Amino acid sequence: MASPFKLGIVVACVVMAAAVVAAIASAGIRSGTPQQIGPSVAPFAVAILLAALAALLLLQAAIGQWKCEAAADDPVARCPASTFAWLAAGVTANVVLIGPLGFIPASSLLFAATARALGSRTLTRNLALGAALAAAIEFAFVRLLGLDLGAGMFSLSA
Amino acid sequence: MDAFDQLLNGFAVACTPINLVWSLIGVTLGTAVGVLPGLGPSVTIALLLPLTFHGDPVSAFVCFGGIYYGAMYGGSTTSILLNMPGESASLMTTVDGYQMARRGRAGAALATAAIGSFVGGTIGTLLLTLLAPITVTVALKFGPAEYFMLAVLAFATTSALVGRSVLRGLTSLCVGILIGMVGLDVLTGQPRLTFGTIELLDGLPVALVSVGLFAIGEVFYHALHPQTADHAAVQAIKGPIAMSADDLRRSWPAWLRGSAIGFPLGALPAGGAEIPTFLSYFVEKISSKHKHEFGQGAIEGVAGPEAANNASTAGVLLPLLTLGLPTSTTAAIMLSALQGYGLKPGPFLLQEQPALVWGFIASLLIGNVFLLILNLPLAGLWARLVAIPRASLFAFILVLTTVATYSVSRSSLDLLLLFGFGVVGYLAKRLDFPPTPVIIGMILGPLAEQQFRRAMAISQGDPSVFLSHPLSATLLVLSVAALFGPSLMRFLKKTRGRLRFPPR
Numbered sequence: 001m002a003s004p005f006k007l008g009i010v011v012a013c014v015v016m017a018a019a020v021v022a023a024i025a026s027a028g029i030r031s032g033t034p035q036q037i038g039p040s041v042a043p044f045a046v047a048i049l050l051a052a053l054a055a056l057l058l059l060q061a062a063i064g065q066w067k068c069e070a071a072a073d074d075p076v077a078r079c080p081a082s083t084f085a086w087l088a089a090g091v092t093a094n095v096v097l098i099g100p101l102g103f104i105p106a107s108s109l110l111f112a113a114t115a116r117a118l119g120s121r122t123l124t125r126n127l128a129l130g131a132a133l134a135a136a137i138e139f140a141f142v143r144l145l146g147l148d149l150g151a152g153m154f155s156l157s158a
Numbered sequence: 159m160d161a162f163d164q165l166l167n168g169f170a171v172a173c174t175p176i177n178l179v180w181s182l183i184g185v186t187l188g189t190a191v192g193v194l195p196g197l198g199p200s201v202t203i204a205l206l207l208p209l210t211f212h213g214d215p216v217s218a219f220v221c222f223g224g225i226y227y228g229a230m231y232g233g234s235t236t237s238i239l240l241n242m243p244g245e246s247a248s249l250m251t252t253v254d255g256y257q258m259a260r261r262g263r264a265g266a267a268l269a270t271a272a273i274g275s276f277v278g279g280t281i282g283t284l285l286l287t288l289l290a291p292i293t294v295t296v297a298l299k300f301g302p303a304e305y306f307m308l309a310v311l312a313f314a315t316t317s318a319l320v321g322r323s324v325l326r327g328l329t330s331l332c333v334g335i336l337i338g339m340v341g342l343d344v345l346t347g348q349p350r351l352t353f354g355t356i357e358l359l360d361g362l363p364v365a366l367v368s369v370g371l372f373a374i375g376e377v378f379y380h381a382l383h384p385q386t387a388d389h390a391a392v393q394a395i396k397g398p399i400a401m402s403a404d405d406l407r408r409s410w411p412a413w414l415r416g417s418a419i420g421f422p423l424g425a426l427p428a429g430g431a432e433i434p435t436f437l438s439y440f441v442e443k444i445s446s447k448h449k450h451e452f453g454q455g456a457i458e459g460v461a462g463p464e465a466a467n468n469a470s471t472a473g474v475l476l477p478l479l480t481l482g483l484p485t486s487t488t489a490a491i492m493l494s495a496l497q498g499y500g501l502k503p504g505p506f507l508l509q510e511q512p513a514l515v516w517g518f519i520a521s522l523l524i525g526n527v528f529l530l531i532l533n534l535p536l537a538g539l540w541a542r543l544v545a546i547p548r549a550s551l552f553a554f555i556l557v558l559t560t561v562a563t564y565s566v567s568r569s570s571l572d573l574l575l576l577f578g579f580g581v582v583g584y585l586a587k588r589l590d591f592p593p594t595p596v597i598i599g600m601i602l603g604p605l606a607e608q609q610f611r612r613a614m615a616i617s618q619g620d621p622s623v624f625l626s627h628p629l630s631a632t633l634l635v636l637s638v639a640a641l642f643g644p645s646l647m648r649f650l651k652k653t654r655g656r657l658r659f660p661p662r
Contacts, residue, residue: 007589011589015329015333018336019332022351025351025353026350026351029343029348029349037619039343039345041611042335042339042611043350046335046336046339047332049328050329050333053325053329054329057325066589067590068589068590069383069588070588071589079383084382087381087382095570098560098573099568103564107557110560111553111554111557114381114549115550115552115553116549117381118380118381118384118548119548120547120553126550126553130557133554137558137561141209148565149561150564150568
């Protein structure tokens with residue numbers, strides 16, 4: 001018997017939890033007249049099916065029959081912690097700063113941090129490149145195509 | 159010929175200057191995203207969704223059609239020059255295409271791919287023209303029970319055929335259906351799965367989910383696992399993009415066979431363009447006189463699959479336009495675009511929106527000509543896109559993906575959701591969950607549910623209606639066969655093997 005696939009067990013449990021939450025939430029939807037198929041039937045049925053599938057996934061993970069990249073655990077393919085940190089930092093900065101600072105600064109930070117995570121070493125150059133690309137996007141989408149990317153402190157549209 | 163009269167009217171719509179410009183924009187964008195890894199036609203159309211809601215639906219669909227067809231052309235360039243499929247549908251092209259390029263025959267490979275795509279796309283689109291009115295006539299006889307079972311069949315085939323595991327395909331599908339049910343119930347107006355929040359009342363936008371799952375998931379994957387995503391050296395194009403007489407003689411039967419395989423398999427709910435390209439490759443290999451050349455740069459191995467993937471693209475549009483049934487991610491996103499315009503997808507679309515449907519089909523034929531011009535002489539230009547440094551490219555994609563979501567709501571919460579779906583997309587790739595059933599389930603799930611409830615209302619709550627209608631029962635049998643057929647066959651093979659060679 002192959003060894004259990006730990007990440008698979010965690011994911012199967014998360015899917016199971018999501019299915020249970022969805023089942024409880026859909027059971028609470030008030031139905032219309034009783035003989036009709038109401039709005040709660042389909043989501044409840046799908047949630048129950050999902051719970052059953054999650055149980056099978058759990059079994060598959062426990063007996064090590066879940067064949068995928070993550071289960072193969074190739075030491076060469078393992079990701080370095082710094083890559084993950086740069087990605088997480090870029091995404092967090094983008095989400096937090098896009099409101100107060102605006103699209104261009106938030107996007108420059110996201111661009112530079114992602115490029116760093118993907119192995120580019122020229123951080124200052126990437127910040128400038130990210131700012132230029134973000135300004136081009138903002139110009140194209142806001143000025144030419146009429147979308148609204150919000151204002152923030154440093155916006156072309158302000 | 160009624161269909162061709164209609165098509166001529168379609169040309170009148172598609173040939174207005176503005177629509178020609180949209181078609182040109184679409185095919186150019188499509189070729190570019192086909193060449194570039196990390197962005198596909200579905201994500202590109204999803205990114206453009208918020209833009210199009212201000213404009214004319216015909217122009218938007220002309221542009222979408224160009225993107226869809228263009229990506230199939232562009233995908234072959236990356237496959238041939240880089241040994242990396244720009245699109246999943248051009249996976250088989252890498253096998254012999256890259257070998258041809260290594261042997262200095264990149265020009266011939268690119269030429270047979272571009273002309274093959276043109277042949278496949280044109281034959282496919284003409285078949286679509288012929289078959290669309292016939293399919294509509296049949297579809298008008300369908301009741302809600304048949305529509306529901308048709309959706310169930312699409313669910314079964316996309317979950318079973320796209321990924322490697324039926325279990326994980328079905329899990330993706332159920333998650334997608336539940337995501338699709340978030341928001342107000344269409345028939346009663348009651349909020350579902352919104353957990354009391356106002357933000358979720360409108361449901362989750364398909365652009366957010368698909369862009370997160372596909373584009374952001376892909377960027378995260380490439381950043382975290384650069385070694386597994388490693389690719390080969392870029393091959394230069396030596397000589398002109400052209401074929402010798404011998405190349406042509408070997409290519410044209412493969413183009414025709416590829417088109418014949420691609421269109422019907424695209425039209426059936428079999429999950430898009432991957433399966434027809436695989437099948438076309440193996441048909442070419444089996445029927446070729448040059449079997450030993452396969453894997454070493456056989457031109458048929460490029461010609462067949464490239465014609466097949468474009469013909470299947472046209473095939474996918476048949477159920478989309480006539481039944482409102484999406485069978486690929488891109489088709490599902492186009493369906494949600496139709497809904498966004500307040501148009502009702504289904505057999506009445508052809509009668510109610512002839513300008514849209516026929517203008518769209520005509521624009522595909524025009525777009526195919528544009529694409530041949532864009533891709534034959536200009537292949538060298540597209541090949542330069544392949545050389546963009548990956549770090550900058552993927553970082554740019556990530557920035558671009560935030561635009562479509564943020565411009566709609568200007569809410570950081572939506573951005574957080576977008577990146578959250580990115581993490582889910584990344585995990586799905588690592589854990590081998592296919593993402594396509596999520597999108598199909600999300601779009602088609604609520605539509606299937608409406609048909610189910612309608613069928614049950616008509617039969618006054620008697621579920622046997624799904625079995626007593628012969629067509630509906632047939633579709634149910636086919637769905638069960640798609641789900642359990644492959645594993646049953648494997649089991650039978652195993653047991654028969656055991657019977658023949660009893661262990662001593």
